[in-house]
Amino acid sequence: MIDKYNRKIDYVRLSITDKCNFRCNYCMNENVRFMQDNELLSLIEIEKLVKVLKDLKFKNIRLTGGEPTLRPDIIDIAKIIKNYFGEFSITTNGSLMHILAQDLKKNGLKNVNFSLDSLNRYTFTKITKRDDLNNVLNGLEKSLEIGLNVKLNTVIQKRNFNEVFELIEFAAKYKLPIRFIELMPIGNNYNENDFISEDILKSKISEKYSLIPYDKKLGIGPSKYYIIKELNSKIGFISAMTHNFCSSCNKIRISANGNIYPCLAFDYHIPIKDVILKEEKLKEKIQFAILEKPQRHYLNEIKKVTPMHKMGG
Template structure:
């Protein structure tokens, strides 16, 4: 059985978000407010296990892999992981999401290894607010990393900003000024409630529709989605070099366009960012001979994928914080 992965609702999955570590060196208030605390001695996927994992996913239609964390670039073999993915001809797009900590020094090396798309978390353009949200006084370092990524030649540089009421919700004019002459995709991500974040969610959740209304009033135009866009709603403006995307998980039919699966840094398949504990794949990542059994397991598990994430009902599942399976 090697046909493309498809669930019982007709959704096809060509996009794998693969976490390679849950370690992070930032203390973002919406994700790891108390910083990273290891849960015992973790053994993250090895290069060999990653190779077997990606080879199996490629056989069942995966064409895009995003390397996630925690902070994925904290792995000393991050460049080797990128090269490994680039060596698989079936993988057409290699991306990562980073806090930008190591980007200034390594952007060109990662690009040369085969990385082509990069998402950088910049939750505020006010250095003081950046520090308040991230717990790290590294705004200038991260912004230098953004410049390095733009100079390295990446085909797409995206900036991720989590919308936070009473924190960065006054930053929209600054962000708009920045992308007027800078060719980046700016994405505002609506805050999602997690198991440990109920009070924070109640205090700081801001609906993306509020930003959407302001954009439309200022002449921004909705871009028709492509197959790769997933749940993001993208907008462009004739006077701006950059684009804006909104990720609004509480909006109607958000899950209808789901095209991604997640594997955690310890080798568990997660059908959704929320709801379930994850299914262990690691026992089938030890040799090439196990690939048929691994593919069979993937197909079987897709029958268990739910139609929606149930966040509307206040059900946050077992996800305690987004760093645990890569967001």
């Protein structure tokens, strides 16, 4: 589908829960309140939604959360998506992938983005508030062992800035692309003092490595990639704050309780749960949401309240 700025919108990030077993410093507090189970889209509603998305020519679905692997019926959801789309992607903190990776792959999972902000147990625990690094690394190993396509996501901030080279070299060792993501002022946990820009990060990396622009896409996301010459590895930057990529945005987000967010940077949303079992009305709402997609974000000018985990990350 084409929006009013002539962007092709064919990618949906579908949240299946707002719950998470981590409490990352930039995302949520310990006292966060999650949705009740009866607020979440049911399997029947998810199947209807996935069918309509396929009918509307969406090409790619990525499951998100919260932490999507916490949803008890995630395998059933995978089977639904496989039936209509053949395959899907997931973004995960990785803590349960050592248990779920095999069954998810069997039921259509192809691409996995692992969130990995530190390889140091102390720093990892300081960021996530959970001493769970070993399970994440075990999940990563399991995913690679069974042949899933894996990328690493690192939210760069002052508290892990000194680990940049270690993270790059870890990714290179496993021949994985790593993407560094700028902090965004979304929700109530953003701390401006933690912010590291892409340019500062590149300057740091250039002290040790040469970055050669890589003009091919890896997947369907917004990351701009480079080759690290000395390691023959790939590194990406997702920098919504300092290197706006809105002109090429191709996605909408659907929250776990059935709200379409045309843009990550706005609280504005279109509820669909009330029409989700009525195909034609659901199609109309999705089409309307795409037409409501703004030209660009204004994160530097407008305060956004809805936290990331409530809208599908």
